[in-house]
Amino acid sequence: MQVRRLIARAVVPLVATAGLVACNSGDSAKVDPAGVVSIQIAEPQHLLPTNTNDASGVQVITALFEPLVNYDAEFKPVPDAAESIESKDHKVWTIKLKPGYTFHNGEKVTVDNYIDAWNYGAYGPNGQNNGYFFSRIDGYADTQSEKDPDGDGPEKAPAPKAKTMSGLKKIDDLTMQVTLSEPFTEFETILGYTAFVPLPKAAFSSPGVINEDYESAPIGQGPFQMNGKWEHDAKVEVAKYDAFPGTKPKVGGVEFRIYLQPSAAYADVLSDNLDVIPQIPTESIATASDDLGDRFERSSASQFQFLAFPTYDPEFKSPEVRKAISMAIDRDEIVRSVFKGSQQSARSFVSPVVAGYRENTCGEACEYNPGKAKTLYTSNNGPAKLELSYNADGPHKDWIDATCNQLQANLGVECTTVPEAKIADLLTKVQKHDKVGIFRLGWTMDYPSMESYLGPLYATTGSSNYYGYSNPAFDKLVKEGSAAATPEESIKKYQDAEDILAKDLPVIPLRFAQNNYGYSTRVRNVVVNLFSQIDLNQIEVLS
Secondary structure (H helix, E strand, O other): OOOOOOOOOOOOOOOOOHHHHHOOOOOOEEEEOEEEEEEEOOOOOOOOOHHHHHHHHHHHHHHOOOEEEEEOOOOOEOOOOOEEEOOOOOEEEEEEOOOEEEEOOOOOOOOOHHHHHHHHOHHHHHHHOOHHHHOOOOOOOOOOOOOOOOOOOOOOOOOOOOOOOOOOOEEEEEEEEEOOOOOOOOEEEEEEEEEEEEEHHHHHHOEEEEEEHHHHOOOOOOOOEOOOOOOOOOEEEEEEEEOOOOOOOOOOOEEEOOOOOHHHHHHHOOOOOOOOEOOHHHHHHHHHHHHHHEEEEEEEEEEEEEEEEOOOOOOOOEEEEHHHHHOOOHHHHHHOOOOOOOOEEEOOOOOOOOOOOOOOOOEEEOOHHHHHHHHHHHHOOOOOOOEEEOOOOOHHHHHHHHHHHHHHHHHEEEEEEEEEOHHHHHHHHHHOOOOOOOEEEEEEOOOOOHHHHHHHOOOOOOOOOOOOOOOOOHHHHHHHHHHHOOOHHHHHHHHHHHHHHHHHEEEEEEEEEEEEEEEEEOOOOEEEEEOOOOOOOOOOOOO
């Protein structure tokens, strides 16, 4: 979620962007400031900020926590919970907090809460999904475990040298100094990501140990507070926090309603039993305009859809096999037949919304050529059977089925699709390296930068590198890009790194998405942003 001055915004060309500026549903209608809006999500994997990286979990975290920075229309970071963020050398940063913030339990927010949260997220044994984001802070390496001497054997890995990062220093209650291990020009930009929010003292049962109950009812310092506990597979309810000093939401609360089937959520929107569905199921896109009228809208998104290879699985070790599978997929046909032209075929690894995007960096590997694909697949002993795994709580079944049919026809293999009930289940399986075959994932930028599409997804220690990909040359280029003196130099390094992906192909680029969303007659000013999140500061409930 980044790119400040680097970025010159480029909007996905096919998209109608009415949702970004919409004033939908009768501006003269009265609103109910105490009204509660219901929004569809999938079951989050976690609700601890340093461990939450799935879209549904992040949507909830954005309600409960306020980030240090937000972004203006040009994607430049602007202070939010921070008063100022300054650095003369891009290595030592001074962060001053705005006064007046309190956690929902009344605790005052100080820099101690940031330091404690970041140290917890970084400490290797805690195994946080977002630990990667703290890796630039000086002393991070000392918080990581050494290699386990016997792998999965009985011996334990030695404890890290340190439990806290030496690069975090408290100046006073509202001022902290962050020293990075080397300069990083985009550090201010990444501070808008939810991994960098603070945690209250109540989150910890002892120093460095999270209270077991905290995740069931997270206490934040954002515009909404928990209303009860997280009801797994059912809902997460939040209510407006009256003491929040920032921009006040225009609703009294939000019910994040968990659906296992997107089609059920869509039916509920049509009957006004659910207020917002952020992504309309693919099978309903063609009729959504008739079904919802002007309550069906589209907006630009930063989401990138792809199929990932478990590179740790011997069947998918060969880049030539991966290339053959990619060349056997007709992306344009699936966009036409399944998505009715509402998405854009992807032949690059970063989205068109970030500076540095180039068309078709994937090259021949993303060209549809079934004849060459079969020859390549056969000559490199590709597996006789393929499985495509996906999460059924998202709108993926139709395109996964279509993709599987193409692979079966074009490669002469048996192909089956394997639905997992929840995205949380799929992520847990791939983290354990369970055999899932090829699996679908999507990625929405954490901050507007090429780096957000490269480092977390493909760096050896990337927070969302679920496929076990590792290439030291790639890691080196991303690291050099992060430390470059100018935005232009950063982009050049990132582009060189992207070129390596085109050769190694740990994932297959498929589509750049747009938000296709709908809402009930009860609400207006529904905006889904580039991060594919509902803007909770704008939505209103009609009285």
